[in-house]
Amino acid sequence: MKIPLRVTVNGVPREDLVEARTSLLTYLREQCDLTGAKRACEEGECGCCSVLLDGTQVTACLVFAIEAQGRHVTTVEGLSEPQLLNALQQAFAENGASQCGFCIPGMLMSATTLLERNGSPSEAEIRRAISGNLCRCTGYDRIVAAIGAAAAQRRNAKG
Amino acid sequence: MVQQAEQQALQQQFRYVGKRIPRVDIVSKLTGAAVFAEDVKVPGVLYGKLLHSPHPHARIVRIDTSRAEQLPGVRAVATAADLPDKRVGRVVKDEHYFARDKVRYVGDRVAAVAADTREIALEAVRRIEVEYELLPPVRDAFEGLAAGAPIIHEDLLRYTVVGPAKPQGGNLCSLNSLTRGEPEAAFGECARVFEQVYTTQMQHQTYLEPHACVAVYNPDRTYTIHTANQGQFPLRNAVAEVLGVPQNQVRVVPAEIGGGFGGKSIMKIEPAAAVLAKKAGRPVRIVMSRHEDFIGGNPRAAFHITLKTGVTADMRMHARTIDVVMDQGAHAMGAGAMAASVTQFAEGPYAIPNLRITSRLVYTNKACTSAMRAPGGPQINFALESETERICAAMGWDGIEFRRRNAMPTDYVNTAGGVNRSVFTLDTLEACLALSGYRHDRARLGPNRGRGLALGNWNVGGNASGAVIKMNGDGSVNVIGGVVDLSGVNTTMTQIVAEALDVPLERVTVKSLDTDSAPHATNSGGSQVLKSHGLACFKASEHIKAQLFELAVDELDASAERMELKGGQVRVQGEPSRAVAVTKLLSQAQGKTGPIVGYGATGNSPRMPSMAAHVADVEVDPETGQVKVVRYCAAQDVGLAINPMSVEGQIHGGVAQGLGQALCEQFTYRDGQPQNAGFLDYKIPSALDVPMIETTLVEKPSVAGPYGAKGVGEPPVVPVPAAIANAIYNAVGVRVTSLPITPEKLRQAIREQERGGGA
Ligand code: FES
Ligand code: FES
Numbered sequence: 001m002k003i004p005l006r007v008t009v010n011g012v013p014r015e016d017l018v019e020a021r022t023s024l025l026t027y028l029r030e031q032c033d034l035t036g037a038k039r040a041c042e043e044g045e046c047g048c049c050s051v052l053l054d055g056t057q058v059t060a061c062l063v064f065a066i067e068a069q070g071r072h073v074t075t076v077e078g079l080s081e082p083q084l085l086n087a088l089q090q091a092f093a094e095n096g097a098s099q100c101g102f103c104i105p106g107m108l109m110s111a112t113t114l115l116e117r118n119g120s121p122s123e124a125e126i127r128r129a130i131s132g133n134l135c136r137c138t139g140y141d142r143i144v145a146a147i148g149a150a151a152a153q154r155r156n157a158k159g
Numbered sequence: 160m161v162q163q164a165e166q167q168a169l170q171q172q173f174r175y176v177g178k179r180i181p182r183v184d185i186v187s188k189l190t191g192a193a194v195f196a197e198d199v200k201v202p203g204v205l206y207g208k209l210l211h212s213p214h215p216h217a218r219i220v221r222i223d224t225s226r227a228e229q230l231p232g233v234r235a236v237a238t239a240a241d242l243p244d245k246r247v248g249r250v251v252k253d254e255h256y257f258a259r260d261k262v263r264y265v266g267d268r269v270a271a272v273a274a275d276t277r278e279i280a281l282e283a284v285r286r287i288e289v290e291y292e293l294l295p296p297v298r299d300a301f302e303g304l305a306a307g308a309p310i311i312h313e314d315l316l317r318y319t320v321v322g323p324a325k326p327q328g329g330n331l332c333s334l335n336s337l338t339r340g341e342p343e344a345a346f347g348e349c350a351r352v353f354e355q356v357y358t359t360q361m362q363h364q365t366y367l368e369p370h371a372c373v374a375v376y377n378p379d380r381t382y383t384i385h386t387a388n389q390g391q392f393p394l395r396n397a398v399a400e401v402l403g404v405p406q407n408q409v410r411v412v413p414a415e416i417g418g419g420f421g422g423k424s425i426m427k428i429e430p431a432a433a434v435l436a437k438k439a440g441r442p443v444r445i446v447m448s449r450h451e452d453f454i455g456g457n458p459r460a461a462f463h464i465t466l467k468t469g470v471t472a473d474m475r476m477h478a479r480t481i482d483v484v485m486d487q488g489a490h491a492m493g494a495g496a497m498a499a500s501v502t503q504f505a506e507g508p509y510a511i512p513n514l515r516i517t518s519r520l521v522y523t524n525k526a527c528t529s530a531m532r533a534p535g536g537p538q539i540n541f542a543l544e545s546e547t548e549r550i551c552a553a554m555g556w557d558g559i560e561f562r563r564r565n566a567m568p569t570d571y572v573n574t575a576g577g578v579n580r581s582v583f584t585l586d587t588l589e590a591c592l593a594l595s596g597y598r599h600d601r602a603r604l605g606p607n608r609g610r611g612l613a614l615g616n617w618n619v620g621g622n623a624s625g626a627v628i629k630m631n632g633d634g635s636v637n638v639i640g641g642v643v644d645l646s647g648v649n650t651t652m653t654q655i656v657a658e659a660l661d662v663p664l665e666r667v668t669v670k671s672l673d674t675d676s677a678p679h680a681t682n683s684g685g686s687q688v689l690k691s692h693g694l695a696c697f698k699a700s701e702h703i704k705a706q707l708f709e710l711a712v713d714e715l716d717a718s719a720e721r722m723e724l725k726g727g728q729v730r731v732q733g734e735p736s737r738a739v740a741v742t743k744l745l746s747q748a749q750g751k752t753g754p755i756v757g758y759g760a761t762g763n764s765p766r767m768p769s770m771a772a773h774v775a776d777v778e779v780d781p782e783t784g785q786v787k788v789v790r791y792c793a794a795q796d797v798g799l800a801i802n803p804m805s806v807e808g809q810i811h812g813g814v815a816q817g818l819g820q821a822l823c824e825q826f827t828y829r830d831g832q833p834q835n836a837g838f839l840d841y842k843i844p845s846a847l848d849v850p851m852i853e854t855t856l857v858e859k860p861s862v863a864g865p866y867g868a869k870g871v872g873e874p875p876v877v878p879v880p881a882a883i884a885n886a887i888y889n890a891v892g893v894r895v896t897s898l899p900i901t902p903e904k905l906r907q908a909i910r911e912q913e914r915g916g917g918a
Contacts, residue, residue, distance in 0.1 A: 035198035036191020038417070040367045041449040045838035048367055076191035089189040093181045096804040099646065099812060101188030102195065102367040102417030127846040134838070136367055136418050137646075138808060139815030140846040 007068045009034070010078030018065045024058075025049045027065035028075060036076035036105045047133030050106035051075045057113040059132075076105035079112070087157075088112060091150035092143070099137035106133045111147045119158075121151055169799060169858055169867075175657040175664060176866050179804040182650045183669065184415075196371035196387040196414040197446050204373060205234050205273040207435050207445035208280040209428065210287050211455060212262035212269055215296035215524035215831025216309065219258060219269070219289060226286040227272055232279040235439035236287070237431060238270045243403035249393075249425075250322030250495025251332060253312055256401045256430050262291070263311055263489035264524050265833055266454030273435040273443045296831035300463065300486040300521035303330035311489065311522040323499035324491060324520065332491055333498035333520040337574040339506075340513035345478035349469030352478075353550050357466070357542035358897040359880075360825040361486070362459040364531050365843050368417020371446040374432035381408045382433045387416045389424040389643050390682030395674045401430040409433075412673040413643045420816070421530030424682050425457050425492055453836035457529035458826050460494055461486040462538040466546050469513075474556055474564050478513040481505050483539070485520045486528070493529030494520060500766070501535045503575045504618040507543045508584050508770055509565045516574065524831045530684060532813065533617045533873035537820055537880050541898060544613035544881030549894060559597070562588060562614055567768065573618075577765045581861035581869075583796045584770050588614055591772035591794035594855045608778045608789070609890025615773070615878035619870040620766035621690030621863070625678030628656065628699040628757040630707075634727055634741045635666035638699070641677030642692045646872055647805040648683060652696045654801050655865050659700030661725050669696075678758070686769070686870025689801070690863055691761050697865040698759025706755050710744045764863065770796040771874040773814070777886040784906030786822055786887060792853045798861035798869035807854050810875040815849045817879020823848075825899050 002017035009032055016031055025042075028034045028051065037060050040048035044062040051060045052074035053067075080086040085093060088111055098104045107130055114121055114129035121129065126147045127140070135143065169177070187193040224236045239257035246252040258267050270287050274280040297303040297311055308330060312318070316328050324333035346352050372386035382402070388394040391411040399406045416423060428445040435443040447455065462485055469478035483501055487494045498520040505516045551558045566584040573579050591597070597612065604610060627639040638656050642648055649669040657667045671677065681691055708719035711729040715722065715737050723732050729744060731737040748755055776790035793810050800806040823842050827834040835841045860867020880898055888894045893908045 034191070035194075038195070038368065039197060039446070040369060040417075041838050043449065043837060043839060046367060076189075080190060083186060083190070083192075085186060085189055092189055093185045096179075096181065096808050098182070098185060098188045099808055100366070100368070100416060100418040101184075101193055104188055105191050108189070123851075131845045131847045134367060134843060134845060136365055136420070136816070136843065137812045139811035139813075139852055140849050141811040141852050142808060144846065144851070 003066055005066055006070060008072045010074055020066060022065045023061050024051070024063040024065045024068055025060035028060060034075045034077050038102055038105060047106040047110065048103055050109035050133065052109055052112065055116065057109045076108055079108060087153055088115065088150040091146040091153065095142045095146035095149060097138065097142040097146035103133055103135040107135065107143055114147070115151055115154065119151060119155060123148065169860065173658055173866070175654045176801050177799060178654065178802065180650065180654065180664065180802060182647050183653055184644065184649065193415045195368055195417050196373065196385055199373050199385040199414055201373050201375060201442045204442045204444045205275065205439055206277045206280040207271060207273045207432050207443040208284045209268055209431055209445070209451070210270040210284045211451065212258065212265060212267040214262055214291055214293060215265050216294040216311065217262050217291035218294060219260060219262060220292050221290040222270065223288040224270060226288065227283040230279060230283050230286060232275040233272055233283045234275070234441060235273045235435045236270060237434045237438060241434050241438065242401060245403065246318065247397065247400050248491055249493065250324045251326060251491035252319040252321065254490040264526055265831060266526055267489065268431065271431040271435055273439045296524040297330060297522065298828065298831060299523055300484045303521040303523050311524060322495050324495040330522040331519060332487055332522050333495060335499045335502045336515065336517040337502040338515040339574055342478045342480050342513040342515045345513035346469040349477050350472045351554070352467065352469045353546065354467045355546055355549065355896065357464045357545060359462045359538040359541060360898050361461045361528065362531060362820050362824050363453060363456055363826045363841060364420040364422030364458065366418030366420055366422055369447045369449060369452045370423065370427045372429050372432050373442055373444045374429065374436040375442040376437040381410060383410045383412060384429050384433060385412045385414050386429055387414050387423055389416065389419045389645060389684050391643065391674050392641055392679055393682050394426055394429060397426040398429050398433060402433060410673050410675045413671055416643055416645060419645055419684065420532045421534060421684055422457055424530055424684050427455065449838060450836045453826065453841065454526060454833050457492060457527055459531035460528035464539065464542040466542055468546060468550060470550060470554065474561050476509060476511045476565050479511050481516045483518040485518065486523050486525070487520050488523055488525045488527040490527040492527045493534065497534045501539065503573060503766060504536065504616060505539045506574050507540065508567050508614045508616045508768065510567045510571055514574065525828050532816060532876045536615070536617050536873060536877040537817055540613065540615040540877045541880040541884065544615065544878060545884050545894065545896065548885045548888060558612060559592065579767045580863060581798065582768050582770065583857055583859050586859065587770040587794050587796045587857050588772045590855050590857045591774055591792060594794055594853055595774035595792035597774055604776060607781060607890050608776060609886045609888065610774060610776050611882045611884065611886030611889055612774050613878035613881035613885060615771050615874065616768035617686065617873040617877050618766035618768050619686045619690065619873070621687045621694065621761060621764035622681035623762050624680040624691035624695045625758065625760040626692060626695035626699045627678055628703055630703055630745065630755040632742065632745050634662065634745065636660060636662060638667065638669040638696060639677055640669065640671050640692055641674065641680030642671055642688055643683040644671050645683040646809060647802065648688055648692065650805065651689065651693065651801045655693055655696050656700050658866065659697055660703060686873040689865065689868050689870050690764055693865045693868060694761045695759040699757040702759055703755060703757035706752065707741060707744055710748055710751065711739050714739045767863065769869050769874045771878050773878040773882040775882040775886045777883060777890055779887060779890045779905065781891055781909050784902035784909065786900065786905065788818060788850050791850050793875055794855045794857060795871065795874055796857045797871050798864055799858050799867040800856050801866065801868050803856060806856060806871050809872045810854050811852045813872070813875030814852050814879055815844050817876045818849060818883065819844045820898060821880040821883040822899050823901065
């Protein structure tokens with residue numbers, strides 16, 4: 001039984017038919033052709049599949065696609081203009097925060113959510129915000145530094 | 160200070176090497192554009208799924224796939240019957256890709272299906288009927304060695320051996336030993352002899368991206384496989400062997416890889432996808448679930464290490480024996496090579512005149528262990544460096560002075576008989592002591608806090624590798640390699656080639672191509688890429704230069720030996736006015752020699768130690784046994800850092816993995832059944848468990864690598880467990896000799912000590 005789904009993905013309204021059991025992650029990857037959100041555990045344990053649902057980070061593997069009915073979804077592909085980096089992504093690049101990059105789309109979602117809520121997060125607050133996003137490459141050091149740098153840069157820009 | 164000045168002078172020689180530049184692939188990694196194996200789009204692709212053995216040890220009586228085949232939407236089912244009856248393996252040929260006679264671990268491959276949807280594929284796998292006759296499992300290495308143990312490979316002594324393993328029969332897959340001097344006699348000359356056993360656990364690589372691949376069977380009867388593997392060439396060769404086809408008929412295309420750490424250096428799902436694609440006549444994608452990735456992975460082997468160390472009154476290690484028993488799992492894979500390499504690197508960062516290292520690699524009915532970042536390194540180092548501190552505590556010696564006296568010097572003849580060149584043990588130790596202020600405020604750390612030091616080595620070699628550089632008409636270059644970009648390889652190679660040809664970074668493009676297109680190369684692993692592929696790229700650049708200089712002989716009226724390549728010109732050295740533009744030479748080449756293509760290659764090179772010294776500060780909660788790492792400092796002997804930002808990143812990541820091994824990670828089995836095959840129960844460190852990591856790079860050019868560079872990925876994982884164990888000892892006076900040092904274990908050790916029975 002397929003169910004009609006109306007959802008705005010990265011600013012673009014869509015209408016699709018989805019199975020009731022289809023996860024938001026599978027919907028995005030297989031029906032929307034957006035493979036930025038990663039499938040790594042499908043148990044809500046790693047954060048690699050994170051996207052923003054109405055501006056807040058969720059693990060897309062644990063959310064049914066139909067739960068996004070009438071809502072806004074942002075994936076890593078929607079964070080910046082194609083081939084360009086937003087300020088947070090730029091901070092990740094400059095700080096060497098990405099190695100293999102598999103965890104990074106999810107990290108960016110948690111970091112985006114944090115920075116929306118807290119303009120000057122402490123190191124501890126940054127660590128807590130990304131504690132649901134596992135990374136096996138970086139030891140988190142440069143990721144924490146990059147998020148801190150992005151926050152500082154925002155504050156400066158706002159003057 | 161002297162060192163800093165030296166370091167600065169070193170870096171000023173170069174324009175592109177030694178610079179902190181972001182990875183060349185960074186934009187694609189940050190925008191979701193990077194195409195990982197599961198992201199590869201192929202029209203008409205089917206979903207593949209494997210059937211794994213639920214039993215650790217059983218004879219296969221019968222496999223019936225008919226109920227699966229009858230399910231609508233199922234396009235192919237494959238079993239051992241679809242492959243040549245041939246055992247394969249990288250070290251010992253001890254494995255049928257699909258189990259034939261027996262299954263030997265939970266997760267052993269029995270069959271595979273391809274279907275229109277994931278759900279159908281899962282249902283089809285459930286419908287395959289396998290009748291097993293259960294056999295008693297070998298649950299650990301000592302059980303495997305015991306008389307009367309069930310035998311896992313009855314034909315072991317008839318197997319073909321292609322690597323350094325030395326099978327002995329029974330469950331003993333390999334017995335390797337190296338000796339220097341006469342350790343047994345030398346113990347008699349010692350002031351005191353210490354003996355201690357250390358044990359370590361099975362650790363999983365837990366790369367975040369599970370194994371994934373897409374296989375296509377082409378109309379010309381060749382196979383194309385897109386996959387996440389650390390080496391397209393070793394994988395291609397392995398797949399061709401399983402399928403029984405020549406290597407040229409398998410084309411492996413490397414996808415972006417979401418971490419490997421050794422766990423993606425072995426073929427996994429690729430042959431299954433290939434055989435299904437051929438049978439179904441449609442492309443097949445297989446993605447392992449996290450559960451499958453645990454049970455069917457290639458974790459780090461658990462070690463049982465017995466150390467016997469004799470010391471003299473003047474603080475020297477005079478004699479030592481190291482006996483290692485390794486719990487290998489069901490098949491030899493990469494662990495077969497480790498049995499031999501352990502006997503080389505286990506001498507550690509020390510010079511011990513009388514030494515014997517013996518390793519026994521034992522088959523058990525568990526997942527097949529293989530390479531994980533510095534295979535064997537942190538296990539051995541945990542024993543060596545815990546023992547360093549135990550000996551010093553018992554003798555009332557200063558641990559730093561002890562290490563200084565016993566440190567391995569450079570140009571030392573190793574146990575394998577080779578000469579260790581460019582080894583900077585003491586420089587690395589001193590750099591870490593300075594970085595951490597080791598002695599300075601140790602006393603002021605506070606209650607239940609302790610600081611621990613460990614010094615470690617990883618012996619880095621280089622494997623055969625080739626590289627091609629094409630110089631375009633405008634002087635820009637394309638570099639073609641066959642090495643997977645695992646840890647910033649393409650960025651490092653860009654810097655090396657830009658430096659060698661004096662071409663701006665944006666005019667150099669480095670690609671890791673498929674096996675039809677790239678020159679043969681090695682696995683991306685073992686920290687050996689710089690020494691192998693880096694040198695190949697350097698030599699290919701030299702080859703380009705030689706051709707340009709030859710073309711310029713008439714124009715400049717000078718011999719090629721007197722020329723240099725600078726800023727897009729070939730010039731006579733010391734006479735900058737006598738110059739010709741490279742673009743001019745390139746257009747002349749069209750009418751003379753033809754296109755300018757450079758080729759460079761390296762053969763295998765011997766393994767030599769790179770040193771790492773770490774200092775950890777921990778805080779122990781004596782009630783719960785919980786350990787918090789509050790500060791971490793790491794120094795590493797890196798030769799010359801081609802890209803310091805990426806080298807530091809490797810150190811950060813290595814330390815975090817080491818902290819997992821030290822404190823929390825353990826893949827466990829009960830009676831051959833995996834107990835925690837998922838992130839819920841197998842915990843890797845999160846951002847809350849790892850502190851900021853302070854680093855210092857010891858830069859003294861190595862004779863072996865391009866621009867003096869050394870491999871850097873493995874050493875930082877090596878000293879971590881010992882540094883943590885030593886810090887815990889200094890915090891609460893308890894020495895835990897088995898990894899991981901979990902809160903339960905530590906709490907119990909503290910209780911025992913309180914009752915007067917402890918260390
Ligand atoms: S894939 Fe969703 S949390 Fe791991
Ligand atoms: S960068 Fe590889 S998992 Fe985070």
